[in-house]
Amino acid sequence: SLCCRCNACLFLYLTVPSLSPSLPLSLSPAPGGDSALMRELGDFPDDDLEVEYVEKECRTVRHSVPDEGWVAWSHVQYRIKSTIPVTTVIDIEPLFATLALYDLREKKKISENFYCDLNSDQFKGFLKPHTPQTDHSTLSRAAIFSITYPSPDIYLVIKIEKVLQQGEISDCAEPYMVMKESDSAKNKEKLEKLRSQSETFCQRLGRYRMPFAWATVNIMNVISTATLDRDTTDSDSLIGQCASLDKRGQLPRRNSERFATMEDQCNISAFKPATITISTFCKQEGDRLSDEDLFKFLADIKKFSSLQRRIKTIPGMIKLDVTPVHDNPMACLSTELIPVKPVAEKNLRPIKEVLEFPSSEVYVPHSTYRNLFYVYPQRLNFVNRLTSARNITVKIQFMSGEDPSCVLPVIFGKSNGPEFVQEVYTPVTYHNKSPDFYEEVKIALPARLTERHHLLFTFYHISCQQKQNQTAPSETFIGFSWLPILSCDRLQTGQYCLPIALDRLPVNYSLHSPEVPPVKWMESHKGVFNLEIQAVSSVHTQDNHLERFFTLCHALEGGATFPLRVREEKIPENKLEHELKLSIVSLPSSRLEPLVLYLHLVLDQLFTLIMQPMVIAGQIANLAQIAFESVVSIVNSLHNSQELARDQQGRNGLLATYLYWVFRLADSPRDLLNTGRYHQTCCHSDESKRLDSSSSCSFQEQRILGLFDLSQEFKQQHYLTGLLLTELSAALDMESEGSVDTHRGKVQRKAINATYCLLCAHDLDQRCAQPEVRAKVATLYLPLVGIIIDSINYLDFTGTGKNKTGGSDEDPDNVTPINQSIAMAIAGNPFNTVARNALPSMASVAVATLSAETSRNLLLCFLWVMKNAERRLIQRWTADMPSAHLNRLLELLTICVSCFEYRVRMSAPCMEYIPNLCKYYKSQQAKMQLEDSLLRGIGARGEMMRSDRAGQRENLRWRKDLTQWRQTNDRQDKTKAELDQEALISGNLATESNLIVLDLLETIVQVPTSLSLWFLSTLGGVLRVLLHCLTCNQSTTFLSHCFSTLRALIVKFGDLLFEEEAEQCADLCQKVLQYCSSHEDGNRSQACATLYLIMRCSFSSANNFSRVKMQVTMSLASLVGKSEDFHEEYLRRSLRTILAYAEEDTEMQNTPLPSNLNGILSDTVKMREFQEDPEMLMDLMYRIAKGYQTSPDLRLTWLQNMAEKHKNRKCFTESAMCLVHAAALVAEYLSMLEDHKYLPVGSVTFQNISPNVLEESAVSDDVLSPDEDGVCSGRYFTTGGLVVLLEQAAELFSNGGLYEAVNEVYKIIMPVLEAHRDFRELGSAHHKLQRAFENIIQKGHKRMFGTYFRVGFYGAKFGDLDEREFVYKEPGITHLPEISHRLENFYSQCFGDALEMIKDSKDIDRSKLDANKAYIQITYVEPFFDDYEMKNRLTNFDKNFNLRRFMYTTPFTKAGRPRGELNEQYKRKTVLTTMHAFPYVKTRINVIQKEEFDLTPIEVAIEDMQKKTRELALATHREQPDAKMLQMLLQGSVGATVNQGPLEVAQVFLNEIPADPKLFRHHNKLRLCFKEFIMRCGEAVEKNKHLITMDQKEYQQELKKNYNRLRENLRPMLERKIPELYKPVIKLRLENR
Secondary structure: OOOOOOOOEEEEEEEEOOOOOOOOEEEOOOOHHHHHHHHHHHHOOOOOOOOOEEEOOOOEOOOOOOOOOOOEOOOEEEEEEEEOOEEEOOOOOOEEEEEEEEEOOOOEEOEOOEEEEOOOHHHHHHOHHHOOOOOHHHHOOEEEEEEOOOOOOEEEEEEEEEEOOOOOHHHHHHHHHHOOHHHHHHHHHHHHHHHHHHHHHHHHHOOOEEEEEEEEEEHHHHHHHOOOOOOOOOOOHHHOOOOEOOOOOOOOOOOOHHHHHHHHHHOOOOOOOEEEEEEEEEEOOOOOOOHHHHHHHHHHHHHHOOOOOOOOEEEEEEEEEEEEEOOOOOOEEOOOOOEEOOOOOOOOOOEEEOOEOOOOOOOOOOOOOOEEEEEEEEEEOOOOOOOOOOEEEEEEEEEOOOOHHHEOOOEEOOOOOOOEEOEEEOOOOOOEOOOEOOOOEEEEOOOOOOOOOEEEEEEEEEOOOOOOOOOOOOEEEEEEEEEEOEEOOEEOOEEEEEOOEOOOOOOOHHHOOOOOOOOOEOOOOOOOEEEEEEEEEOOOOOOHHHHHHHHHHHHHOOOOOOOEEEOOEEEOHHHHHHHHHHHHHHHHHOOHHHHHHOHHHHHHHHHHHHHOOEEEOOEEEOOHHHHHHHHHHHHHHHHHOOOOOEOOOOOEHHHHHHHHHHOOOOOOHHHHHHHOHHHHHHHHHHHHHHHHHHHOOOOOHHHHHHHOOOOHHHHHHOHHHHHHHHHHHHHHOOOOOOOOOOOHHHHHHHHHHHHHHHHHHHHHOHHHOOHHHHHHHHHHOHHHHHHHHHOHHHOOOOOOOOOOOOOOOOOOOOOOOOOHHHHHHHOOOOOOHHHHHHOOOOOOOOOOOOOHHHHHHHHHHHHHHHHHOOHHHHHHHHHOOOHHHHHHHHHHHHHHHHHOOOOOOOOHHHHOOOOOOOOOOOHHHHHHHHHHHHHOOOOOOOHHHHHHOOOOHHHOOOOHHHOOOOOOOOOOOOOHHHHHHHHHHHHHHHHHHHHHHHHHHHHHHOOOOOOOHHHHHHHHHHHHHHHHHHHOOOOHHHHHHHHHHHHHHHHHHHHHHHHHOHHHHHHHHHHHHHHHOOOOHHHHHHHHHHHHHHHHHHHHHHOOOHHHHHHHHHHHHHHHHHOOOOOHHHHHHHHHHHHHHHHHOHHHOOOOHHHHHHHHHHHHHHHHHHOOOHHHHHHHHHHHHHHOOOOHHHHHHHHHHHHHHHHHOOOHHHHHHHHHHHHHHHHHHHHHHOOOOOOOOHHHHHOOOOHHHHHHOOOOOOOOOOOOOOOOOOOOOOHHHHHHHHHHHHHHHHHOOOHHHHHHHHHHHHHHHHHOOOHHHHHHHHHHHHHHHHHHHHHHHHOOOOEEEEEEEEOHHHHHHOOEEEEEEEOOOOOHHHHHHHHHHHHHHHHHHHEEEEOOOOOOOHHHOOOOOEEEEEEEEEEOOOHHHHOOOOOOOHHHOOEEEEEEEEEEOOOOOOOOOHHHOEEEEEEEEEEEEEOOOOOEEEEEEEEEEEEOHHHHHHHHHHHHHHHHHHHHOOOOOOHHHHHHHHHHHHOHHHOHHHHHHHHHHOOOOOOOHHHHHHHHHHHHHHHHHHHHHHHHHHHHHOOOOHHHHHHHHHHHHHHHHHHHHHHHHHHOOOHHHOHHHHHHHHHHO
16 A cells, blocks of 8 residues: 555755855854954955854764864755655555655756655564664654755656565556555455565565655745645646645745846745645656656656656655745754754654755865765666576675675665665566666765775575475575775776676675676676766865875875875875976866865965975975965966856955955964964064064154155065065056056056055954054055055046056956046146146156056055054154145045045935934035036136146046946845945945044144245145045034034134135135035034134134125025025025124124125025026026126126026027126226236127127226225136136037137137247147037038027016017927927916917907916017128028027918918018027027018018029029929929919919009019029929939929929910010110110
């Protein structure tokens, strides 16, 4: 009976193979200090030693080998528990189940066998004679499987065996197929008879098995189906479906790439408990028992989704209750049967771990002792032997010698028996001379093997039926075969085909292979027994290179006798060194998997060879160099391998773990012994020497500077540090060879990374925790500061990843050299004075740069030394430093601020937990703000930097969003916790680095005792760095300290700052005001106190502060006009705070500054209401600018604000006009101060650009004088400022396509440049003019200029706009519906349904309008010119520049209708005159005059015919005619469908001579128009003849026919002349003669 009343459990582990530092790594017990050290390590950015540290707990109860403290890598596992009750229709005999996993896709068995005994106590009693003992470990009915590479084609195969009995498998299965247990009464006697027969066979043949049935389940289908919340039923369980699936829990989701792929295919993450019901079994076929046959069955099941009819089934049922298990189960045994914690009580049934045979390589080093040997008998062929042997079995034994007593009990037992047995028998296939086997023999190999160890195979014929009155044994001997375990001292694995010896084996047979001994062989020594051997061992490498290396190293340690045998080669002692070197060289050639498995042993042995001299044959062998090269090669191959896992920084997880664990700091002698003696020898002792030597240093004043130089004395005193820094300096010496070496980038990166990693190790060293010790360590690296300062020009900040030769961005060596203007702008030196003075050759030398990441690491080294070095040393060093060198130091500090600026986008909840970071992160504004402050004139480094850029202007923008080191959150697979941790680390690093810079600035400022010229330049540089700090994103913690430093500078050096650094103070006012509108109360408080102190100190120094007043007012105007994140309420609070300060200060109570600030704010915040109406916004800004007619500085500021707004809207022409007006304003006041011929004579000089500029004429001298303090003191009220404004205007004109205006602008710039002999800028100017003229030639008439519309506003709801008309300028090719839709959308938001758009262009009658509604009338208008104007407006540009008059037409009839018959159609032309000429500083201008005149019907006809004639002429005489356009015009002129158009006009107006003499001339003019029209039509028809294709000939003939018909119809009317128009003229002339 295929019936079992007992239950069994199945656990499945689903394992994801990846060795990543993000996965927990189990380490051996270590002091608690290392845990804290690793937590600190996790907070350090970009650390090459980052490995998650986990305290290792002994997993097994007893150790198989001593624990040496190595890393135990583990898989991520998914555990599934199941309970298995098995029942059939009858219950007559014991059955035995074997479970294993198979991968159909890979055609491979992927797990060892798990044996489960499902028999009752009654049936166990049948087998008692053959079961001497039952060990507890064999009672397991639960297993833990591992699946490293999940696949939809993984099947769990359950094979059922029974005790051998007489008969074929079909005969034995017949009772199960025809009888039922439910018919017990009917079949009672038969069942008892069958049980009795079964008992007889069990007692006689109980040690032998025979195949019976099998079943399979698709594991991945089960997992996928078990994710549903419903039960599913399928009777055919063999294809992997489930009869019932019950939801009981859910596995945790694992965040890994491999798991994501697995989840997509198999949906593992949502796997819930399920019950798998198998309702039928397949009967085994005696001739189809091999794995190949099994895979064919599985393929058919997958293909046809059901069992084939040829497969016979046995009714029965087996249930697997699959349940996820999150923790280690109780009473678990490892695959070696070692108990695993937690240990359970003895009576608890054990659970076995089943060893996996992964379908692909798993790159995980050995972490535990494992030495297992698997034997797979496959096939036996006795077909050609004339023998009665048909029921064949193979007895397999593991022998340590040839005596029968040498058999070893190392074979793992099966269920309900001994744990280990001495022999095992293969299942018997009844009456089969060439049986297939599927048996798996698992052997625990002895740790030490000898040449005597071998496998012994004994072949028997089993007699199933015992003859009467005979007691002969059931076994009949057939033959022997054997296989030595070792071959040439190497473990034998793989496929073998062995012959069978028929005689008893000879002496010493185990020392030879089966082919050698002279015995009687079956079939003439032919191989008839196929088998496969596999080993899973942490002792035997199974790789030739590794085996040879370890063998020779063992001999080197005195563990062997010579000559040494390595495989088939014998090596004498005098050749050991040579062979060892060869084996070391060949190590990198090892296969990747075994190399990873034994990586720790290989590296340990190589490092031992490097550090310890070896004695071979009495002489010291030099193996260090070749061993070191092998280490480098192995590490490089592992690092570059695509198979091995890497962390987010691209570091190999294996190497990172090895480095941390082996090279960790030793806290005890025992620890030190375990972690590598050589590490202590080469690093720690030298470190102690350096610390001792540095502690004995005396810092005399005269030797301070020497500590910062890499002198010969320093190298002698600190050898290793000096050697490292010397190599670093040599690597960074980019010009030493005169050219850029392709490999130099790699050398530089390695040198910098070595220094960086060494400083990281110092920072993490617990012995360096005290500040005094850190200061001494930092002293050792003081020469690094000078090296970095000298390398400032090599640092890369472009982040483009492309070099001059077009290298890939993946190569860190292929990078573009930094633009020097950008670098100087970043460093706060817009004029690049340092670069010009200190490095005059930099502009001409091709400089290779470091990669962005390498530059960042180098700056981190600099900051670490500056943080930990003694303050007194740095103070004395900066005091004695030359001015140029100090300026480079300040540039380096500025670069550090930009490099480590906080850029991480943090999730909103995370912000609440970081109080020391600025909570308001302005991502887009922060990007543009720094660029503007550096390159667009907001900061003190203004627009004049453009004059020094020498042709680099177009590529000068420094894009922070392209830098390689920016902290982004582009990875979408990061969890919220990871993002928050990343944000926290980035914010802390930004704050820490900026505070280090701030401390260094304070140290520099505290140096001087007298105010020397050196200090004056230093003070300006310090202030520039501080201003740059305020420009970047900063934390609240840093800002509080930064503002405190600023206030200290103002109090101590206020007079110098206000007198010598006026532009810097203006920039400071703007930055401080910006923080006055901050969201953060703390930032506002600090900014208010700083701003008040600025005003207070300026007032105290000169008893008036008009200059500061002007700077603060201009900064406020710029802030309101430009800043998008300006907040009025916060700024008002800040101003009230400043007023409160002033009220409490008696000396400031009567000053007008606070009230002025409030007034400016009130006037300008109105712009916030009109952000969605650009025209109204520009009107308001223009009105504000006009209000500052007596304040040139503020007017200039607002003109620049308007230019910026226009530029943002892509209105480049209007933006250029704003700057032209600004330049004219500057020119006006320069002419009042200076009298130079090369300067423009006020705004009059700008008339050729635009007549509107005359409104910038300065007010009279008695109202305002530029000599007044604080007036015209801005940076633009200089000759250089004038040039900058005009150059900007020229660039914007070029962007807007007005290239002719560029020429007019440079007519003003050229005399200034010529007077200053600035030939570089002159060359650049001529080059730009050349480009402008080339654009005029190339683009010609293709340029699209503005489109104009008349917009009228009617209704009281518009307020001041009521009954006002404007001309709007829109971009080219703007249609009427577009502007109508835009205005309608905006004003609908204001007035709702009260808004009404007037569709026509006729005059508005106010009496007919609804007073409660708002009306907008929009009409397309065209520029209008008188005849005399057309003489000067020849080009398309002339007809679209300086426009003041526009025209639109309105059709009407006398009857009041807009349209009528031809003789009734009138047209009204309306000419509008605007207040200013287009283009202007605004895109809409008021209409100040309107003229109207009407055209009669015949005049309308004349105008229409003239238009048609012009269009035809233009299309015909183009250089490259457009056939489609020409045919379209012809179709509208002579086409059959439109002939009534021109023809009807002629018939109406030319058919008869008008009676009114006043119409004679109009009649004659129309006749002449038609004559020219018909002529142009003829030309067009002929032109089209040469343009058509072959398929258009009929179309051409039709056009020609229509043209001839039209000409004939018009001929009488065109030949009729009015005599009165000619006779008087001729007669008068004759009479006069």
